[in-house]
Amino acid sequence: MDQKITPDIVCMMADCVINYLDFRKDKTLEFTGKDIWDFDYFNNIIKTAFSKPDVKEESAKHEYDKIIQQPLKMLSYAKVLKCEKWGNTNNFKVNNYEILEYISLKELNSYKFLAIYLKKVLTDSALISYFEKFKNENTPNEFAILKEVFENFIKKYTKIKKDYEPKRIFTKVLNTFAANNNIHGTEKGRYSDKKIVFSDLLYNKVNWRDIGKDKQQTRQMHELEQSEKMLQREAINKYYIEKSIRIIKRMHKKSELCDKYAVGDATQVHHIFMKSEFPSIASYLENLILLTPTQHLSKAHPKNNTTKVDTDYQLLCLLAKSNTIRLHLYSTKSEQRKYSKDDFVFVINTGLNVSIDNSISFDDLTNFLIEKYRCAD
Known part of the structure; x- marks a missing residue:
């Protein structure tokens, strides 16, 4: 770490x-x-x-x-x-x-991996009991004890001898543990005022406390800074979307929707719910489906108008994606799964403005979608 x-x-x-x-x-x-x-x-x-x-x-x-x-x-x-x-x-x-x-x-997968990895390392290093004690007695006093134990351990059992390096490593270890257990961790070397959450762990995080204009800034300086932050956020979102599109193309070699238009190479990745309208789910694999050019530009987007979607074909895409995800989950080991049923439900809830419970079965989900689109007609 x-x-x-x-x-x-x-x-x-x-x-x-x-x-x-x-x-x-x-x-x-x-x-x-x-x-x-x-x-x-x-x-x-x-x-x-x-x-x-x-x-x-x-x-x-x-x-x-x-x-x-x-x-x-x-x-x-x-x-x-x-x-x-x-x-x-x-x-x-x-x-x-x-x-x-x-x-x-996705970053959430990376976070889950780090939490498991660190628990293994702490267990093998006989440090886990100190972290568990801090979890159960989540106080500034226990924080000071844990910090001292960890820094002494690093200096004794590794080649690291400088004072600042154990402190830096401690922050990364403790805050991952803290976020995973919904407890206080560390901020600027001290016991944190609030519980640590996933977003606190990110290198590229937005510091919402810095959003307001600094009193020493001119309005022009503040607007330029916010504009730069907005451009960076757009760049990050673009990267996530493009990454998800590449993953879909690696996962599937033929169209996920089997109809009479599924002829030829499937080269188009389609957003079932348009990214312009639903940016929060634009990079979700569960919102992306591999189609042929004819399916994408003649059916999903009528007359090649990518600002519109055909709702009848949107339903077919959702049903096809549901089947793709169902087969993937049933045939793939948990550590190799790329799709999530919970994420698919979240995509549907967002795109259709509904509140389906994650416990719904795939069969009931299919019936719900058919009924929902039938009523919309």
Whole structure:
């Protein structure tokens, strides 16, 4: 664990590795941090979604080295990757592609993985009892005790001797544990005023306390800053959507909707509920379906008008997607699943403005959708 081990960075790095291997057309290929560094896909993400300078800028070299190496080393300790050192170079190879792909799908998956990984590390290090005690007695006094125990452990059993490094690592470990257990953690080295939540763990988080205009800022400076933040958020959303589209194309080789228009190569990924109207679910895999060009541009969007959707065909897309997800969940091990029924229900609830319970069966969901669209007609 270290400064750059956050759910969004780990997710992004896993995504870069998956795409690098896909680009090289070899899942078993060995690679180095420099290979990822030189990969245009990484450069584009880091510049747009993370608002960082171009990787070729010399001043950014040290920062990018940490962003690449720290997550890759962590994944090798977790046995998701293999790592061999040749001289001063770490050479990596994928050891568990399914888990790496799971981490790459979304930040929430990365967070779940980190929570499991850290619990394993803390258990093997005989530190878990101290963290459990802090969970049960979530007070500033117990925080101080835990912090001291952790820092002493790091100095005694690792090569780290500097005072600031154990503190930095402690923050990443404790706050992941705290978010996973809905308790207070640490902020700026002290016991946090509030309970730690998932968004607090993100490297690329929006600090809502900074949204208001600083008294020393001019109106023009404030508006420029907010405009830049908005552009970054748009870049992040675009990256998530494009990543999800690539995942759908990797998962499916033919149209998910079998009708008379499902002829030829399925090359189009369609938003069942349009991203312009429903940005909150635009990157959900459960809202994306692979279609043929004819299905997409003649049926889903009548007369190639991508600002409109045919509601009859939208129903067919939802039913087809429901079947895709059902088959995927029934035939895939839990750690390899890319779809979620809960997320599909959330997509439907958002797109149709309804309140379906997650416990609904797929059969009842099918009946609900048919009835809902029939009544709408």
